[in-house]
Amino acid sequence: MIHIHQFERYWMIVIGIVMGSFMAALVASVLVYGVRLPTPVGRVDPTHLENTDVATPGLTQDSEHAYTLRVVAKMWQFDFGVKGQMPKITLQHGSSLKIVATSKDVTHGFYVEQHNVNMMLVPGQISEMDVVFTKPGIYHIICHEYCGPGHQNMIAIIEVL
Amino acid sequence: MQAAHKLPAQNQVLVFPKAGLLTSEQWLVGSHIITALVALAIGIFLGPFQLFRRAPMLKLQIPVFSYYYQALTVHGVINALFFTTFFIVGFSYFVVQRSLERPIWKPKLAWVAYGLMLVGLLMVMYTLITNQANVLYTFYPSMIASPFFYLGLVLLVIGTWVVTAILFMTYYAWRKEHAGEHVPLAVFATLTNYTMWCVATIGVAIEVLFMLLPLSLGLIHTTDPQTARALFWFFGHPLVYFWLVPAYISWYTMLPKQTNSKIFSDPLARVAFIVLLIFSIPVGVHHMYVDPGVSMVMKTIQGIFTFAVAIPSLLTAFNIGAMLELAGRRRGATTMIDWMWKQDWGNPVVAAQLVGMLMFVVGGVTGIINASLTLNVALHNTSWIPAHFHMTLAGAVTMTFIGILYWLLPMIRGRALYST
Ligand code: HEM
Ligand SMILES: [Cu+2]
Ligand SMILES: [Cu+2]
Numbered sequence: 001m002i003h004i005h006q007f008e009r010y011w012m013i014v015i016g017i018v019m020g021s022f023m024a025a026l027v028a029s030v031l032v033y034g035v036r037l038p039t040p041v042g043r044v045d046p047t048h049l050e051n052t053d054v055a056t057p058g059l060t061q062d063s064e065h066a067y068t069l070r071v072v073a074k075m076w077q078f079d080f081g082v083k084g085q086m087p088k089i090t091l092q093h094g095s096s097l098k099i100v101a102t103s104k105d106v107t108h109g110f111y112v113e114q115h116n117v118n119m120m121l122v123p124g125q126i127s128e129m130d131v132v133f134t135k136p137g138i139y140h141i142i143c144h145e146y147c148g149p150g151h152q153n154m155i156a157i158i159e160v161l
Numbered sequence: 162m163q164a165a166h167k168l169p170a171q172n173q174v175l176v177f178p179k180a181g182l183l184t185s186e187q188w189l190v191g192s193h194i195i196t197a198l199v200a201l202a203i204g205i206f207l208g209p210f211q212l213f214r215r216a217p218m219l220k221l222q223i224p225v226f227s228y229y230y231q232a233l234t235v236h237g238v239i240n241a242l243f244f245t246t247f248f249i250v251g252f253s254y255f256v257v258q259r260s261l262e263r264p265i266w267k268p269k270l271a272w273v274a275y276g277l278m279l280v281g282l283l284m285v286m287y288t289l290i291t292n293q294a295n296v297l298y299t300f301y302p303s304m305i306a307s308p309f310f311y312l313g314l315v316l317l318v319i320g321t322w323v324v325t326a327i328l329f330m331t332y333y334a335w336r337k338e339h340a341g342e343h344v345p346l347a348v349f350a351t352l353t354n355y356t357m358w359c360v361a362t363i364g365v366a367i368e369v370l371f372m373l374l375p376l377s378l379g380l381i382h383t384t385d386p387q388t389a390r391a392l393f394w395f396f397g398h399p400l401v402y403f404w405l406v407p408a409y410i411s412w413y414t415m416l417p418k419q420t421n422s423k424i425f426s427d428p429l430a431r432v433a434f435i436v437l438l439i440f441s442i443p444v445g446v447h448h449m450y451v452d453p454g455v456s457m458v459m460k461t462i463q464g465i466f467t468f469a470v471a472i473p474s475l476l477t478a479f480n481i482g483a484m485l486e487l488a489g490r491r492r493g494a495t496t497m498i499d500w501m502w503k504q505d506w507g508n509p510v511v512a513a514q515l516v517g518m519l520m521f522v523v524g525g526v527t528g529i530i531n532a533s534l535t536l537n538v539a540l541h542n543t544s545w546i547p548a549h550f551h552m553t554l555a556g557a558v559t560m561t562f563i564g565i566l567y568w569l570l571p572m573i574r575g576r577a578l579y580s581t
Contacts, residue, residue: 002426002428002429002432003428004426004429005425005426005483007479007483008425008426008429008476008479008480008483011475011476011479012476015472015475015476019468019471019472022468022529022533023465023468025533026464026533026534026535029535029536030534030535033535035535035538037450037451037457037460037534037535037537037538038451038452038453039453039455039456039457040453040454040455040456041453047383105303106301106302106303106304106386107301107303107304107386107390109542111542111543116538116539117538118451118537118538118539118541118542119451119452119453120390120449120451120452120453121453122386122387122390122452122453122454123303123386124385124386124387124454125387125452125453125454126453127453128453144541144542144543145301145542146230146297147304148304149228149230149295151230152229
């Protein structure tokens with residue numbers, strides 16, 4: 001057996017406690033604070049998006065304070081079904097939003113400022129995330145995965161009133 | 162072995178190890194190291210300009226490559242893939258020859274491997290300069306570069322496979338004559354590192370040979386980007402340990418002599434390297450925490466493994482810390498913490514490595530934060546990530562390599578680093 005110095009034993013116990021408490025914090029972040037990661041919800045054929053239900057991007061209202069936003073990301077914009085260089089949607093604060101997004105061409109990113117929404121939009125996969133907007137403000141949606149020469153302009157806006 | 166060159170007469174602190182190099186070693190190790198340095202010079206030149214380009218007050222243009230992502234691809238590919246690999250291969254030849262005190266197996270083959278890697282570097286550089294490969298160093302599909310970009314990478318990897326064979330055969334030759342002896346720690350770690358590398362490169366080899374290269378040649382027209390990402394990161398994570406282990410080798414096996422101290426625990430160092438090998442293979446998914454195509458169960462498992470892979474680094478922190486404490490005490494430190502700054506800061510070999518370690522503290526802390534699944538949501542693909550790897554790769558690893566250069570370059574060139 002390896003001889004382990006006493007101090008190093010103490011150090012190992014410290015490592016164990018620290019890493020263990022980090023793990024506990026992770027479990028708490030999921031169970032107590034409800035942080036979610038994207039998980040597999042379905043696949044689409046990115047070359048034939050028009051035949052699928054992600055084909056009509058846009059905002060739909062499901063109930064008084066619940067909305068669904070369908071997004072098709074493509075070089076180099078987020079298609080919400082809204083015209084213009086920088087698409088924008090407006091919501092009342094307190095609304096919950098279900099985001100359903102995919103990519104039509106290359107891999108894009110989907111990041112909502114100041115909220116727990118951070119997903120990759122990978123061709124062939126549907127990314128889904130729920131978010132509640134509690135504070136009024138302008139929040140940018142940013143593509144955070146390099147997707148070609150127009151990448152830095154791939155931004156959209158969620159305005160919360 | 163034949164007589165070695167005499168060591169250059171120079172400042173005493175820079176003389177390490179005590180014997181000089183053979184001419185053949187000087188050429189082989191030297192070619193790798195110099196190629197690595199030339200690559201680093203090109204890659205690093207662009208770094209500050211990328212910064213200026215992004216600074217709201219400056220917004221300066223990047224020279225030579227006006228397109229930001231072309232410059233960024235050069236910076237990433239050259240620094241992260243070529244500088245590191247050339248340096249590590251050269252350093253590994255040195256470590257294995259000197260620790261086992263025998264020439265490497267088939268030196269001619271080593272030159273073939275060097276040639277493959279060099280042609281790879283030139284091919285990749287050519288496609289980068291001619292704007293045919295603005296795909297960053299992650300080169301995810303469906304963004305496709307010129308076939309020569311991928312072929313260049315293939316040559317680099319094949320070269321390293323040949324290097325692996327050479328290093329292992331050298332070890333076997335030594336083993337036959339030294340049955341029952343402990344292999345020196347530096348060689349043990351080097352062989353662990355190349356084992357990890359060979360397993361890891363299988364992932365990227367499949368990605369490049371069956372997805373990217375056929376796509377780029379027009380043989381196939383679609384592929385599955387999610388699978389490609391999984392294959393890339395199967396390689397991409399062990400890759401970071403491939404960079405780190407040579408730095409650990411220097412800290413564990415060379416720094417004790419350079420600081421007039423001794424290694425605290427050789428067996429625990431070996432345990433650390435083995436744990437690194439085992440847990441670094443399956444953790445690539447921690448780069449895909451926010452990918453839609455990976456299940457929560459897989460993300461959780463690999464998150465736990467990632468925490469496990471932090472343990473060898475925490476053990477290293479203790480082992481190296483204890484070694485440095487002794488060094489500080491021998492320099493007159495008496496209180497609980499004054500050994501931390503009573504180090505040999507006047508010796509560039511030591512100072513560069515200590516600075517690397519300080520940066521690695523930040524790199525390690527940010528790494529554990531990255532690994533924490535739900536925190537990853539807050540930082541994935543933000544500027545936090547370049548900050549993290551500039552502390553680990555550009556910090557700890559590159560600074561340690563610079564420290565190594567202070568004693569290695571004079572040996573290679575057979576002359577003092579500076580004249581007095
Ligand atoms: C003078 C020192 C350096 C400066 C100022 C610098 C600066 C930068 C900047 C501004 C970025 C771009 C981040 C972005 O746009 O997202 C970057 C990316 C990067 N740097 Fe450095 N860097 C330096 C040295 C290094 C070194 C020594 C290495 C490796 C050995 C390195 C490896 C990388 C890598 C791998 C990337 C990512 C490229 C990509 O996103 O594809 N850097 N660096
Ligand atoms: Cu983008
Ligand atoms: Cu990793």
